[in-house]
Amino acid sequence: MIYRIDELRKGFTEERFSPAYFFSGDEEYLKEELIQVLHKAFINDAWAVLDRVLYYGGDASIGDVIQSLLTPPIASKRKLIILRDLHKLKENEKKELLQYVKNPLSESCLVMIVPKVNLKEGFYGQLSRYATSCIFYKPFDWNLPKWVKEYISQKGYTMEEKALRLFLETTSTDLGNLANELEKLILYVGEKKRISLQDLSFVMGHSRRNDIFHLTKAIGKGDVAQGLRFLENLLLWNERPTVILAMIARHFFLLLKTKDLLEMKIGRPKMAVQLGIRDFFLKDYIQQSSHYTRENLRRGLQEIYQLERRIKSGREKGVLALECLILHLCQTPTPISE
Numbered sequence: 115m116i117y118r119i120d121e122l123r124k125g126f127t128e129e130r131f132s133p134a135y136f137f138s139g140d141e142e143y144l145k146e147e148l149i150q151v152l153h154k155a156f157i158n159d160a161w162a163v164l165d166r167v168l169y170y171g172g173d174a175s176i177g178d179v180i181q182s183l184l185t186p187p188i189a190s191k192r193k194l195i196i197l198r199d200l201h202k203l204k205e206n207e208k209k210e211l212l213q214y215v216k217n218p219l220s221e222s223c224l225v226m227i228v229p230k231v232n233l234k235e236g237f238y239g240q241l242s243r244y245a246t247s248c249i250f251y252k253p254f255d256w257n258l259p260k261w262v263k264e265y266i267s268q269k270g271y272t273m274e275e276k277a278l279r280l281f282l283e284t285t286s287t288d289l290g291n292l293a294n295e296l297e298k299l300i301l302y303v304g305e306k307k308r309i310s311l312q313d314l315s316f317v318m319g320h321s322r323r324n325d326i327f328h329l330t331k332a333i334g335k336g337d338v339a340q341g342l343r344f345l346e347n348l349l350l351w352n353e354r355p356t357v358i359l360a361m362i363a364r365h366f367f368l369l370l371k372t373k374d375l376l377e378m379k380i381g382r383p384k385m386a387v388q389l390g391i392r393d394f395f396l397k398d399y400i401q402q403s404s405h406y407t408r409e410n411l412r413r414g415l416q417e418i419y420q421l422e423r424r425i426k427s428g429r430e431k432g433v434l435a436l437e438c439l440i441l442h443l444c445q446t447p448t449p450i451s452e
Contacts, residue, residue, distance in 0.1 A: 116233070116247045119144060126151050131192075132246035133218035135225045138233065139250035143289035148248075149196065149225060156192040156223060165190040172202030176210045183214065183222045193222040200228035208237045215244045253289065255392040258282055265293065266309070271300055273309040281314055282394060283327065326358065330365035334402035338444040345436055355425055355432030362443070363418045370411040372403040414443050 117125075125131070131152070137145045157166050165187045169179050179197055187193040203211065211226075218224060226245065233242045233249070241247065253261055259278055266273060273281070285295050295317075299309050302317050325347040332340035348358055368389055375385045386393045406414075421439055424430040 116242055116249065119148070119248060119250070122148060122246070122248055123151075126155065129155070131155065131223065133220050133223055134215045134245040135223070136238075136241045136245040136247040137225060137227045137250060138229070138231050138238070138242075138247070139252075140230050141250040141252050141289060143293060144250050145227060146290075152194055152223060152225065156187075156190050156194055158190045161187075161189040164188050166194040166196070168196045168198070170202070171197060171199040171207075173199075176203065176207040180210065180214050183219060183224055186221055192220075194225070195222060196225045196227065198227045200226050201231065212237065212240055212244070215241060253287065255287065255386075255394040258287060258292075258394065261289070262292065262296065265296055266300065269300055271303065271307050271309060273299075274311055277309055277311045277314045280311065287392070326353070326361045329358070330361055331398065331402075333362060333440060333443050334365060334369060334398075334405065336405060336444045338441060341440045341444055342437060345440060349433060355436055356422060358436060359418055359422045359425075359439075362439075363415060363422075366411050366414050366418065368399060369403045369406060370408065370415070372399045373408060373411070376400065376403070417442065 126148075135152075137148070139145075153162075153166060167182050169182075174197075179195065183193070183195050185193070197211075215224070215226075224245075226241065228238070231238045233239055233247070259282065262273070262278060262281065281295070281299075285292055298317050299313060303309050303313055306313075325344045329341060329344035329348065332344060345358070368391070371389060372385070375388060380388070382396055383393065386396045389396070389399065391399065403411075417439065421430065421435055425432050425435065
């Protein structure tokens with residue numbers, strides 16, 4: 115039977131455990147989180163080397179896996195056997211494993227892990243029927259703020275809204291990476307219990323990726339001061355002027371495409387897909403695109419490409435030319451406020 119993640123968590127808190135779990139899908143962090151819950155529930159850490167065993171499909175013999183499952187735990191409530199890379203098993207091994215899953219021992223807990231697969235047929239369909247199954251999907255962008263808030267709330271912390279927004283803008287959507295960065299912030303904040311924008315800036319610091327993102331955003335808002343500040347940061351990182359120009363050109367192209375999609379009255383989820391951006395950032399692109407006319411954007415792209423050619427040919431120095439370009443691109447009717 116297929117369960118939701120929150121249903122499994124609820125069962126764990128009520129000490130309802132299954133002798134066989136089947137975890138599929140692309141979100142690895144949440145799989146590991148639930149495995150750690152099982153570890154804490156069953157395993158005596160002093161005997162973890164013997165009572166918690168990890169196998170990989172394609173490397174280990176299924177005979178060895180089943181023999182380990184049939185061997186009682188030494189000093190733990192249950193033996194925890196983790197079998198990764200289920201998709202690498204041979205057909206005869208899949209049949210042997212399925213026979214065990216149909217009638218598993220209660221003294222052991224088997225966790226079978228595989229990336230995204232079709233659960234409607236074949237071996238995986240049968241596994242999802244006999245084992246306690248859960249599909250781990252990558253989180254949607256719109257759900258990330260909630261996930262971050264819940265993560266830090268469980269540890270007794272909160273985060274300023276502006277800090278949360280910047281955190282998600284500058285961190286990948288991988289939950290494992292998000293958790294690592296949040297742990298750094300929590301360690302830095304300590305007893306203060308509230309993560310501010312200043313805390314975030316100190317811990318995460320500057321990076322080329324972040325500063326290029328903030329540079330294009332500042333230009334899109336018509337914020338000259340911020341644009342020049344982030345340009346200075348990038349140049350301190352020794353970023354090449356041609357790379358900076360390429361990113362500004364990409365941003366202007368996306369703003370122009372946003373205008374076209376808005377006129378076509380395409381739904382916002384489809385807009386984000388066609389633009390190749392996260393749903394979470396679509397509002398910014400729509401707002402910035404309204405800041406420019408189509409003619410402004412086309413003229414800006416033309417100026418960017420012309421400057422790129424002049425810099426590559428050596429006819430113009432990069433730093434001063436980039437500063438002048440940012441000043442000119444930001445000269446639009448009304449700068450956007452937060």
